[in-house]
Amino acid sequence: MTLFAGALPGRDTPISTSDRHAVNNESLHPPFPDGYATLVLGMGCFWGTEQLFWRVTGVHVTAAGYAGGDTPNPTYEEVCTGRTGHAEAVLVVFDPKQTDVEILLQVFWENHDPTQGSRQGNDIGPQYRSTIYVTDEAQLECAKRSADVYQQQLARAGRGDITTEIKPLDTFYYAEAYHQQYLEKNPGGYCGLKGTGISCPIN
Template structure:
């Protein structure tokens, strides 16, 4: 009976039930470098998205945060209500000489189901929407093309609902969210939801030689 209760607990836990362990900032957070480009997107709980992108060759920084809403300096608890308009996102700094924008988009669409409106699995709400933020018209065109390419590939059945929105502001999430999966792999949500996504990602992109050496196990 106890084992069954533990399993059920894992299945119903969602990202907003995370604890607040004290920890330093994400190990991948570094000072800005002139050779880096930045992209901000959301595909469900940011623990999942961050846990994947930090393993890619060419990625120098991954910061979890909030974008797309109307409230300045939102807190996690406020965003979880869905009333601030923000999405849980990550802002990724990458070296375009090592990994291209199109490769980043391929990983993004591999990682989450872009046909689900305002949800990913049991994580339900506008804060979990699929969204790409663009900086200028050129990047908007690249995002639109990446969406069309992925949708046409048949990877996911159905029409994509991913929003492509002009970037306005990125608000970093609280410190304890940075590097959350690495620091808390046995937390119920992480072990039940994040870990399988990371494992699936590593298998596919490891075969393509796109993982950092330390991510290959």
């Protein structure tokens, strides 16, 4: 049984994507340097989210993709139907010696509205939900703790409950080549990122 009734069947082979990052020319695909860690985050449309994180000190590489759903190797068009279960998400590969999960999560919480459920601003649908997909137990505990801290801040400001999905990463599927580093290739492109204006003091 799938999480989303009527999930699309997808395909056995990955869809075509980019090999290298358009900003720093690093490989988008593993193996990544020894000791580096990965985290997958969804904040609505992945174009602005990816740009946000490739600018963070200590981030090695980012990639746009799909995570948290049931359909294997989905296309963008399939994800947009809401019938794959996936969220638009960004793979963040980082050097723990230069940054840490708490810093990345602070950037995450402060740059979107995590209380909106299956939408982010004018972008409506389950693919735009707020998500944190972790790759180890320490990240999971840190994500849950940061959510508790930020919920307290939101409540003090009269905001609603956090709806962010926090769970271990199953599979990250790379998005099509034209989505990778989209705002680097299209500087005037759409970016729907908008925070609440409320800080997250998790550090």
